[in-house]
Structure formats: structure tokens, C-alpha cells
Amino acid sequence: MKKDILIYFNLITSLKTVEEVNELSSELDSLTSSLFKSEKMNLEEALSSIRENSAKAIMEIFLKNKLDLADKEVIQDFLKTLKNLMQKFKVIKLVLAFEPTHQTIDKIHNYIFENIGIGYILDIEVDETILGGSVVIFNGKYKDFTLRKILDDTFKEKREQILA
Amino acid sequence: MAAAIFVLCLALVSVALYLTHTLKKAHTQNVETRDLKIAREKAAKMLDDANSQALDIINKAKLSGGIASENFNQEIVRIASTQVKEFEKTTSEFIKFYNQVLGDLKTKNIEVFQNVSKDIETNTMDEVKSFRDSVEKLTVSSQQLVKQKIDTDFAQVEREIENYKAHELKEIDDKIYTLLEKVSRLTLGKAISLSEHENLIRKSLERAKKEGVFRS
Numbered sequence: 001m002k003k004d005i006l007i008y009f010n011l012i013t014s015l016k017t018v019e020e021v022n023e024l025s026s027e028l029d030s031l032t033s034s035l036f037k038s039e040k041m042n043l044e045e046a047l048s049s050i051r052e053n054s055a056k057a058i059m060e061i062f063l064k065n066k067l068d069l070a071d072k073e074v075i076q077d078f079l080k081t082l083k084n085l086m087q088k089f090k091v092i093k094l095v096l097a098f099e100p101t102h103q104t105i106d107k108i109h110n111y112i113f114e115n116i117g118i119g120y121i122l123d124i125e126v127d128e129t130i131l132g133g134s135v136v137i138f139n140g141k142y143k144d145f146t147l148r149k150i151l152d153d154t155f156k157e158k159r160e161q162i163l164a
Numbered sequence: 165m166a167a168a169i170f171v172l173c174l175a176l177v178s179v180a181l182y183l184t185h186t187l188k189k190a191h192t193q194n195v196e197t198r199d200l201k202i203a204r205e206k207a208a209k210m211l212d213d214a215n216s217q218a219l220d221i222i223n224k225a226k227l228s229g230g231i232a233s234e235n236f237n238q239e240i241v242r243i244a245s246t247q248v249k250e251f252e253k254t255t256s257e258f259i260k261f262y263n264q265v266l267g268d269l270k271t272k273n274i275e276v277f278q279n280v281s282k283d284i285e286t287n288t289m290d291e292v293k294s295f296r297d298s299v300e301k302l303t304v305s306s307q308q309l310v311k312q313k314i315d316t317d318f319a320q321v322e323r324e325i326e327n328y329k330a331h332e333l334k335e336i337d338d339k340i341y342t343l344l345e346k347v348s349r350l351t352l353g354k355a356i357s358l359s360e361h362e363n364l365i366r367k368s369l370e371r372a373k374k375e376g377v378f379r380s
Contacts, residue, residue, distance in 0.1 A: 092378075096365065104362055111366055116378050132356055133364040136372040143377055145368030163336065 007065045008085055011057050016109040018123040021086055027054050028079050035075060043069045093123040095135035097146070100124060179214045183207050 015021050027050040034046040043062070047055035061067070061078075068074050092112065100108070105122065112120050127135075130146035137143075155162060356364075372378065 094365070096361075098361060101358075104358070104365075107362055108365060108369070111369055115369070115373060132361055134368045136368060136377055138372070138377050139380065141377045143368075143372050143375060145364075145371055147364070 004081065005085075007061055008082055011061060011082070012085055013113070013118060014057065015086070015089070016105055016122060018091055018121055021089060021121055023051070024054055025083065025086055027051060028083055031058075032076070032079055035072060043075055088119060089121045090119055090139075091123050092120050093125065093135075093137040095125045095127050095130060095137075095146075097126070097128055097130045097132050097134075099126050176214065176218050179211070183211055 015024065030049055031046050034049050035041055035043065044059075047058060062069055067078065094108070105124070109120075109122060112122075130148045131151070132147035133145045133150075135142070135144050135146060
């Protein structure tokens with residue numbers, strides 16, 4: 001069982017955002033649908049209906065772990081487990097002042113992976129008015145660590161001094 | 165007296181007429197008896213007596229008239245004197261009475277005037293007091309009204325100032341925030357590099373972790 005979960009590790013940890021998880025989830029749905037639409041349909045053929053990266057990652061897992069590509073029961077079990085694992089992601093919502101690049105997302109995710117743990121994905125929203133920093137929302141908790149907040153607080157504290 | 169003289173004259177005329185008639189009768193008979201002379205003498209004597217008597221009567225009448233006139237004059241003088249005295253007395257009394265009445269009237273008038281003066285004084289004082297009270301009341305009322313108006317206006321102005329102040333401060337706040345936002349976006353946004361942004365994000369995640377945001 002442990003081995004079974006570990007085979008998903010690379011794929012799971014490669015998912016960093018809610019968007020990526022949703023895309024993969026819909027690809028898995030599509031894949032399942034394609035595979036079981038016809039008895040003649042095999043995995044390789046079915047993988048052509050999804051994104052290349054996703055197809056490649058799934059194929060790697062099957063090949064690396066010597067899973068039977070023709071065994072639809074194995075395939076179904078794999079897809080089901082993967083979807084279950086994906087549903088267990090914990091979502092950290094971040095409000096940023098700019099549209100982050102993949103590299104930035106990687107850096108943020110790596111920090112989370114190293115300092116907080118695995119199984120976290122990012123839900124990123126852009127709001128330029130926060131100027132910098134981020135708003136962190138997780139599990140119903142809200143924390144504003146933006147530059148705008150810092151400026152507001154400073155102005156509130158030192159308004160008399162500023163307006164004098 | 166005129167009447168007496170008139171009676172005497174009438175008597176003389178009657179005697180004269182009688183004598184004339186008698187003489188005429190004696191003359192016409194011309195051959196009368198010896199008594200005729202006597203009759204003539206008698207008649208002459210009667211005539212003299214009548215004349216004497218008439219003169220006496222006239223004298224008496226004259227005397228009587230003089231006496232009466234003197235008496236009358238005396239009476240007149242007396243009456244006049246009495247009347248004058250009476251008149252003087254009456255006048256004196258009247259003057260006295262008049263003076264008394266005048267004095268009474270004067271006293272009364274003085275009293276009346278004094279009373280009137282007093283009444284006028286009292287009325288005037290009352291009027292003045294009433295006027296003063298009214299003025300005082302009006303003044304107090306006016307003062308209260310003015311004070312009330314000032315208080316109301318003051319409160320209104322104070323409210324308006326507070327509202328204006330709040331409004332201005334809000335505008336300043338809004339403007340300041342907008343200005344700060346704009347300036348920050350223009351300056352910090354351009355000045356902050358990608359690595360600085362990433363650093364800020366990393367720091368915010370660190371703070372979130374420290375504050376236990378990620379604890380289940």
C-alpha cells in the first residue's frame with residue numbers, strides 16, 4: 001500500500017496550484033471516459049486525448065512501476081486513487097500584487113513544501129492595490145501581510161504627524 | 165297833593181258858578197227886595213270866605229305838600245340809607261360768603277389737586293413700575309430668546325463644523341489613501357523587483373506560519 005501511494009508522489013508533488021489540480025482532474029475524467037467508452041481503447045491511445053505533460057507523467061508512473069498498460073482494472077484503480085489523493089490537497093489562498101510566473105509559483109510552493117509540508121496547493125488571486133506582500137487565507141483564517149496594510153496602519157498611527 | 169288842589173279848584177269853580185247864577189238871578193229881578201243888598205253882601209262875604217278858605221286850603225295843601233315832600237324825601241333818604249345799609253350788609257355778607265366759598269373751593273381744589281397730584285404720582289409710579297416690569301420681562305425674555313438662539317445656532321454651527329471636519333478628514337483620508345496608493349504603485353511598484361516581491365511573499369508566509377495560520 002505504501003508503495004502504491006509512493007508511486008504517485010512525483011505527480012502529486014508536481015501539482016502546485018488549484019488550476020493545475022482542476023485541469024488534471026478533468027483530464028483524468030476525460031481519460032476514464034475515453035478508456036471505458038470502448039473495449040478496444042488502450043491507455044496509450046487514451047492518453048493522446050489529454051495534455052502531453054500529463055500523459056507523459058502518467059506513462060512514466062506506469063512504466064517505472066511496471067504496471068500493466070492493458071489492464072483496464074489496474075488503470076481504473078490507478079485513476080481512482082489519483083483522484084482521491086488530489087481531493088485531499090489543502091488549499092492555501094494567496095492574494096498577490098502581481099501575476100506570478102511559474103518560477104515564482106515554484107518558489108512559493110517549494111517554501112511551503114519545505115517549511116509547512118506536502119499536500120498543499122496554491123489558489124492565487126491578483127490584486128494590484130495591495131502593492132506588495134500577500135494576503136494569506138487558509139482554513140478560514142485570514143492574514144493581511146500586504147504593503148497596503150502596512151501603509152494604512154502607519155498612516156492611521158501617524159496621521160496627525162503626517163497631516164501637521 | 166295834586167288831587168287836593170284839584171278838589172279845591174273844583175270847589176272854587178262851583179262857588180263861583182253859584183254866585184254868578186245868583187247874581188244873575190238878582191240882577192234880572194232888579195227890583196228885588198231889600199234883602200237883595202244883604203244877599204249881595206252875603207254873597208260877597210261868602211265869596212271872601214270861600215276865597216279865604218280856598219287860600220287856606222291851598223296854603224294848607226302847600227304846607228301839607230311840602231311836609232309830605234320833605235317826609236317823602238326823608239323817607240326816601242332813610243329808605244335809601246336803609247337800603248344802602250342793607251345792600252352793604254348783604255354785599256358784605258355776600259363777599260364774606262363768597263370769600264368763604266372761594267376759600268373752601270380753594271382748599272377743596274388744593275386738596276383735589278393734591279389728591280389728583282398724588283393720584284397722578286401713584287398712577288405714574290404704577291405705570292413706570294409696570295413699564296419697568298414689562299421692559300424687564302421683555303428684556304429677560306429677549307435675553308433668554310437671544311441666549312436660546314445663540315445656543316441653538318452655536319450647537320448648529322458646532323455640528324456643522326464637526327460634520328465639516330469629519331467630512332474634510334474623510335476626504336483627506338480618502339485622498340491620502342488614494343494618493344499613497346498611487347504614489348506607492350508608481351514608485352514601489354516599479355521599484356520593487358520580482359525578487360523583492362518574492363521575498364515579501366516569503367516573509368508573509370513566514371509570519372503566517374509563526375502566527376499559526378497553517379495549524380489545523
